Amino acid sequence: MALITMREAISQALWEEMERDPNIFIMGEEVGVWGGSYAVTKGFYDHFGAKRVRDTPISEAAIVGGGVGAAIAGLRPVVELMTINFAFVAMDHIVNQAAKMHAMFGGQMKVPLVIRTTSGGGRQLGATHSQTPDAIFAHFPGLIVVAPGTPYDAKGLLKAAIRSDNPVLFIEQATLYQARGEVPEGDYIEPLGKSKIQRPGVDVTIISYSKMLEISMKAAEQLAKEGIEAEIVDLRSLRPLDMKPVLESIKKTNRAVIVEEGWGSYGVGSEVASRIYEQAFDYVDAPVKRIAQKEVPLPYNRQLEQSALPQVEDVIQAVRELVPGRG
């Protein structure tokens, strides 16, 4: 297996799928001539041409709405929103159109649409360009929401998203593009809506996804040096949310920390914690801990911004407080 970046893994998935199926096309701002704002589609325009790699004006509603229209008519669009922060101006077409088109007309229409977008803070882009509002989109039945944390999963999950007949919001944390991991060459699929154990352990369960998986893995390495073995569950999909590996892990460890990059209020941690209490109350020996972004619009200043985002040390601290005799 080759050691490649998340950017390369996503790019490979797109390229291979476009080679496989002529119905797949890309549409979005700067995806073509520019090569993608994050260089994910670099080289695509020259290879696949302007028909299949379509530069659009700054018109997010037309990008997503056009994707919905092309999808119900029979194509398989992969549309790109430069960042999830721009998804708010396309909100109607994501949550009212893409998510409801299949159900609302009694199953007549299918929406094989992928909306790729970037999320996350940590790049000093200020309050409007640094958000992680994944939970908002995961609220809506009819959508599938995916956010990979490793290059391996990114490639396999994006291929699954493109082949799905359902609308998928595919969230790529922008600071993960340089993250490296082992990725097989050629075709493989990772299932949508399935969580995955990324690190086995017995003392505590850490539940996270996307960028926070990286943070959690680093925390687990340090905790191992203290003799604490954390098991890490990567949600990978926020809707459908697969609780099975989470619950099985907690039945073993009896303790849980949930780490998310977005704000904690009404967030992923709230949802997962509720389900843990509903479905595994008897197995939990200590209150579930939630780690999330401080409840402020993210500031520009580097120190201030970092102090608002979850850090490795926050995870280590939470685990120490949870595991008996180490608090």
Next chain:
Amino acid sequence: MNQDEYITLYHQMVLIRHVEERAAELYQQGKIGGFLHLYIGQEAVSTGIISVRKPQDRVITAYRDHGVAINCGISPNQVMAELLGKATGCSKGKGGSMHMADISKNFWGGHAIVGAHLPIAMGMALCDQYREIDAVTICRFGEGASNIGFFHEALNLGKVWNLPLLWVCENNQYGMGTSVERASAVTEIQQKAAGYGMPSACVDGMDIMLVRQAAQEALDYVRSGKGPYLLECFTYRFRGHSMGDPERYRKPEEVKKWEEHGPIDIYCKYLVKNQIATEETLEAIDDQVKIEVDAAVQFAESSPEPAPESLYTDIYVDSIDTEV
């Protein structure tokens, strides 16, 4: 057109009128829920436009959709059943008045967020251009939709890519209770086409023959590959915006004035004057339509409710386990 085709148009307009009059009664009786937006007064627009489309042309519209549903070939039975929320409705009782569709008839809904279906229409036209299919997407919307951003994004990008799109603005002069003068910087909506580099026309939407002619010219233009076209049809709705409309924004005399020159009357006179049909023939069609509508109500009322377990069907396409 041969005589049968003339008569078919009359039949469709009267059918829409009677289906909706019965729907209004059923709404008052509490048998239809939600909102009910009647198309009464605007029948010539939809009937005229759909009469010149080709089978491969896609049709998409806003929430005032019963008329176009019938024009596109959805049976009155399925329309009435959908209004009553029955399993036999065109959207299996999940859509209701505002969300009717039958994609086998190239009718793509029935969309209730004002203007949101314009980018969707643009995407469908993109699909046909992509596949080099000789089809036009006919997208209908009220004049109120020309003030929301979706309209401008869709008209712009549709023209940038020269997609096969016929934009049809049904200007019935009020967006709910706000008159076009109070809502739009230009009251003649076709002027907005100039900003997006496409030709346009405005036609008297009460006269089906004029609508047909204008729609045919517009469709010919789009089909020739020159890109989108905006056709404005100037019309009037005789009923309120929906069933719960106090109508404080317009005077009864204004409504009366328009009703006196309604689309069905105008077409009736045309057919008689040109000796295409006699008044007796047309009256016989009226009677036949009433029987048809009675049967549709009977069908809808005797149809089953959706099965309780259908609550969870058609949310996702494949067997994705939503309960994990």
